[in-house]
Structures are given as C-alpha cells and as structure tokens.
Amino acid sequence: MAQSNDPERKKQYWLGLGLGFIPLIAFLIFYGLSLRSPSSLSSPFTTGVIITFILWVIELFVVIGFLASSGVRFVGYGLLTAFLATPIVTAVACNALPHIIHA
DSSP states (O other): OOOTTOHHHHHHHHHHHHHHTHHHHHHHHHHHHHHHSSSSTTOHHHHHHHHHHHHHHHHHHHHHHHHHOSTTHHHHHHHHHHHHHHHHHHHHHHHHHHHHHTO
C-alpha cells in the first residue's frame, strides 16, 4: 500500500481538480459575457451557459468512471471535489458578477 503523501497521487488529484474546474471556468466566462450582451435571452453567450451546465452534468459520469478504476482513482477524487465545489462557487459568482460588471 502506498503512502498517503505519494507524489503520483498528488499529481493525479491536482490533475482531476484542474480538469474538473473547466466547466466552471467556461460558465463564468459565458455568464460574464452574457451580462454585457444587450439581449440576454437570445445571446450566444446564454447558449454557452447552457452548454457548460450540460458539461457539468456529464462530468458526474466521468467522476464515477474514474472512481471505479483503482489506477486513476485520485483523478476521480479531484474531479469529485471540483464537481461538488462548482455549485457553491457558481452561486457566489452569480451574485457577485453583476455588481462587479455594472459597477
């Protein structure tokens, strides 16, 4: 059994965390751009927000796949951390971004 501070496991965790935050970063970019758009509902940025939500849901199935494989389980742990943190970060950002952009 490997030690808990195994460098390979740390790399896998950080890789999963970085990959898991891709939908969040894309969402924040599209959401910020949609706030600048004159017509909010028909904006292509709004479509981007919807697509990033779909990517976030797909991420759940990817997390399950990585957690099921023992060789890359720590990538799954990183993805799971990002998956669970995304709604919290999104809620805070959706409250803060309109005030920042329109300030």
